[in-house]
Amino acid sequence: MGFLTEAEPERGVAQQILPGIRRLVARNPGIMTYHGTNTYLIDGDDGLTVLDPGPDDPAHIRDLLNAAGNVPITRIVLSHTHHDHLGALAGLKAATGAPSYGFQRPATRSFTPDHKLADGDSIAGLVAVHTPGHASDHLAFAYRDFLFSADHVMSWSSSIVNPPDGDMQAYYASLHRLLDRNDTAYLPGHGPLLPNPRALVAEMLAHRRKRExxxxxxxxxxxxxxxxxxxxxxxxxxxxxxxxxxxxxxxxxxxxxxxxxxxxxxxxxxxx
CATH class of the missing domain: 1.10.10 (Arc Repressor Mutant, subunit A)
Structure with a gap:
């Protein structure tokens, strides 16, 4: 499949990806996370939205606070509650007082978002797109003409579907849903920006069908x-x-x- 690679990003530096959007890659590289979890900082009129705070790592939290500088972090949004995306939430909330936003039925019982999101809900210009499969509480977020695709579709690798919370029927349905969209690019939870994403989505769906x-x-x-x-x-x-x-x-x-x-x-x- 047409997966992408990238050089290891500079650690501790939030890189400009698109106008008003920076990416800070956490220090949790591995065979399941590539160079690390992508945390996105999104500019807004009232401050910064942090999408996916990342793993429980004090260094990553410090990097986020340094990247924010004098601009307040006003909200923390979660694509799903796997530990490499959720882990830093408590520390970042403690440092900023920012409320959390996540799917209305979180898969991790120990987490309850301050603000519950359903499919189609909008917050700070992000429109929630429920894409279960990799996780039952997985949300992608439409923004402008592109999509924060999190772990549902990544540019560097396919996603694991791990029962019981991972569901292959739901994964297929979510891939079909993305094929019906016209997003110009995906910003995934791991790996670089994915241009022309529908081609890879179609490849992934065909690959899963062949495997099945x-x-x-x-x-x-x-x-x-x-x-x-x-x-x-x-x-x-x-x-x-x-x-x-x-x-x-x-x-x-x-x-x-x-x-x-x-x-x-x-x-x-x-x-x-």
Missing amino acids: ETILAAVQNAPTTVAELAHHLYAKQDPMLKIAAERNVLAHLIKLRAEGIVIEHANIWQAI
Whole structure:
């Protein structure tokens, strides 16, 4: 697929991405996060909106406060509640007093947003687009003519769909929803700006369908387990990537089960 790469960004520096929008990349690089979580600072008439405060890292919070300078941070918006996006929220709130905004039904029980957002709600020019799949509480945000796509569609890699909160049926539906839009670019939760995003969205959807066809063919050939399928389909060596591959396979199988195509008993999956 047409994924992008970029040089490791300068740490502690908020880089101008688009007019009025800067990106500060957190110091949490890894095989699941690329160079780190993207935190966006968005200029507004009443101060700065921080989109995705990032991981629980005092250095990242200091970087955000330094990047804001004398301009007040007036709100903190969350795309979803995975720890690498939510972790810095408490520290940033304590430092700024800014209220939080997030999906009305957060997937992380310990978090309740100060202001709950539903699909279509608008805050500081950001329009919430509910895009479940990677996470049930996942919001993308339309802004001007582009989209903050968070972890639903990233420029550097596909997303993991990890049951039970991750849902492959919902992921497909959310990809279809984005294909119906005309955003000129995506600003993702990890990795660089993605131009002409609909092409990659279509590729991702086709890739998932092909993967699902391969999984179904294997299950139709003989009953099997998630681990066996992931081993033959992905051949990942890194332990974290092996786990991610298994979770994606499981998500596909759960989708096929919901569609009445496969069944599972004692962790063995077979076609109906």
